[in-house]
Amino acid sequence: MDIRIFHKGEVVFHQGDESHTMFEIQSGQIGIYANYRTPKEKQLAVFEQGETFGEMGMIENLPRSATAVALADNTEVEEINAAEFSDYFEEKPVQVFLLVKQLSQRLRETTRNYQEACCTVSETVTAEQKGEERSGGLKKRLKFFADVYRGFVNGEKAD
Amino acid sequence: MKQIMLNKDDVICREGEIGSCMYCVRKGSVAVFSHYGTKQARKLAELKEGDFFGEMELIENEPRSATVVAMVDGTLLDEITESTFLDYFEQDPVKVFMILQQLSQRLRKTTKDYLEVCHAICDVTDLPENAPMDPELQARLLAIQNEYMMFNMSGLRFY
Incomplete structure (x- = not known):
């Protein structure tokens, strides 16, 4: 090494x-x-x-x-x-286990973010089908995920 | 190290239960299901020799995010608990590398899927709220909504 x-x-x-x-x-x-x-x-x-x-x-x-x-x-x-x-x-087994744990945590968080993003899309589709206006909370979440994408396009990591 | 032998259709762990071990497939194969045993059951992945699963539940103490079922008779699994975790990997460091690779691949795939959803959301927010959406964007949103409805959105992606 x-x-x-x-x-x-x-x-x-x-x-x-x-x-x-x-x-x-x-x-x-x-x-x-x-x-x-x-x-x-x-x-x-x-x-x-x-x-x-x-x-x-x-x-x-x-x-x-x-x-x-x-x-x-x-x-x-x-x-x-x-x-x-x-x-x-x-x-340094502890160091390596920390790495396994970190990857596992990142996977869990990314999975949760992914689910929330999907949920946000689902709510948006439903609102549109019903002809309803988007709630303040929904607009906030839409902006949040849109910003994640823009950040990614600018080279920021998403996980 | 504990090993368990299973027959076809034996359930290894159930969605929603608190899990306390992770597994490595040594022989045979297992299938990962969402909503197993119901009309909405959907196979999420098949895992084969060398594949790990359940590490998220062991490392993060999360409830099982899917039901895992043996696919063939004579399926053999290593069962690794919190107390045997260190020994298991210290005896064979190559396995640590393999689990790192698998976690890393799953993270990359989940991140990619997440960014696709964020991209769709970004396209939505680029439009004024009541503007008509083009059919392609609508189709993307509907596909995401369908995925969301079909998954048990409570945890780890296995593939």
Whole structure:
């Protein structure tokens, strides 16, 4: 497992890059950005020592969905690929279980959001069929989910 | 590690019940149903050797979101409880990677479906409220409403 060190402002990986590895922060800080260095740039998250990022790359080998940038000098990260995962797990099972738990939570929340979005559509269809005006609550929910989509189009993650 | 052997149509877990274990299919296959045993019963997925299910209920203590039924005689499952969870994965770290992959895939699919609904909602909100909707948008909304009506909208997506 490689150790890599970054200066403040250095990019660890770019949105769209091929990916096969995850990272654990040994020291320093990492910022995750959508549309980095463009007018639509948005910071999505900040990770600290002990936290992991980029897991999806190692798990699914999909292109990076965001850019990771070191926010402090001497930001040190450990890079782990799929072949090294068993070793990583043996060293740090708790870290890995946390990851399983996080994915599980994200799946639950996304499923719940999905259901609420479907429910909102259902209410909208019913209101239209009955020729009824949309309630204030329904309008709010419609706006919420419309904004989620617009955010996604701008590169923000939806899960 | 506990294993259970099942015959065709044996029920492993029931929708709505509080679950306390997760399972891994070792031999045979299982089917996942919404509203099992009623007229609205609908098969959501088939799981085969190597597939995990029920991890959400174990990790998050949620009630079972579907009924899972053995599809063939001689279906063999690993049964993993909270107390055997650590040992089970420590004995075979490859399984952790597999469960991460499965969770990740399910998350990606659910996110995609969620965004499709948000997209439809965004198209709705782009129109003035009483403006007529074009047939294509109407069809999309109706399809979403149908899906919503058919699912038990209370939990995890299995596929």
